[in-house]
Amino acid sequence: MNHLKRTEAVILDWAGTTVDFGSFAPTQIFVEAFKTAFNFDISIAEARVPMGLGKWQHIEALGKLPTVSQRWQEQFGREMDSDDINSIYQTFMPLQIAKVVEFAEPIQGVQEVIGWLRNNDIKIGSCSGYPRAVMESLIPAASVQGYHPDYTVATDDLPVGGRPGPWMALQNVIGLGVHHVAHCIKVDDSVPGITEGLNAGMWTIGLSVSGNEFGVTYSNYLTMSDDEVSERRKPAEDKLRAAGAHYVIDTLAQLPKVVEEINRRLKLGERP
Structure with missing residues (x-):
């Protein structure tokens, strides 16, 4: 069956990953x-x-x-x-x-990546450190601006709690009807979010520039020199790699090439 050979779902964080560049x-x-x-x-x-x-x-x-x-x-x-x-x-x-x-505007490149995921029949889940009351404001505000995942779990939705436990990520597996946890990718800009994905048995991708660890606005980022970006990226990338991220990229815009690499590894029988 096709779902045995490729990524079935990507589970995305919110602030610093899909919206709110710099997690402000x-x-x-x-x-x-x-x-x-x-x-x-x-x-x-x-x-x-x-x-x-x-x-x-x-x-x-x-x-x-x-x-x-x-x-x-x-x-x-x-x-x-x-x-x-x-x-x-x-x-x-x-x-x-x-x-x-x-802070509900999608980060640059997010909408294009969401379109790519949908075109490739990859389900789009999401979870957040925000409680449900905050998500009830954020979800419609982001939707108006073009971003709406297939499923969302807030940190207080489940009685067992949130990150760094695996439960929000695994609730996405249930809600999306995913067959194999090992065919899911968790994408996050924070260490607890990476740990969440690892604890759930998923591939994990850290974002080193758009999120909390890099910690600048998009407008400030655009004014930075390559050297300034590299200097600020390195500790963020090191921290995410030390947490166990399988891959680290700058922003979600680079996700498709990593999904293709994970699909190649899945076809070879590899698991997270």
Whole structure:
């Protein structure tokens, strides 16, 4: 049967992968949420460190960063606890729901790649560190601008949780009716997203330029010299490779050639 010989589905992350070049929507809101809830300052760089986790878990991880933890204890005389995380999360949610629609434009090349995938009968799944309430704003906003995957799982859709566990990726397998997990490709710009794909038994592709690790806007990226791009790409690529990514490319625009390479390997009987 044909599905035994080729890629059946590609499961895509959202921010930094298909929309929101540089993954700015969540990072800016984390900074705002900490400031609004507790008049506490975190940097954009700190906000980026746990990217890819569910947003409650992201806030929890931020509180455990040595720099943040030290400042928190200096300001409040204690460690951050679950009540603090809940307060920041409750502040974060309405801010993120309002903001995410401003970052719904597909990244350059995404629409062409989606068309290529559909022409090759490859199903298009997706999952995100965003909770469902945020996705309910993002999905229609992205759809209006031309991007709509076949299936989407949000980080709070499943009782077992989100990344780095395999569950959102595997729910896509079920929702899309995929026959073989080993014929799926997980594409993500974050380490937890790569780990998610590996834990699910999928091929994984990291994105080193469009996402959180590279961390610049598309307009800024266009003004960078080749040397500047290379200098910024290398640590992002190294981090994704160290996480176990089978391939690392700059942006989703380069996906078709990797799918063809994975198809060649599948025909030889190789598995992730």
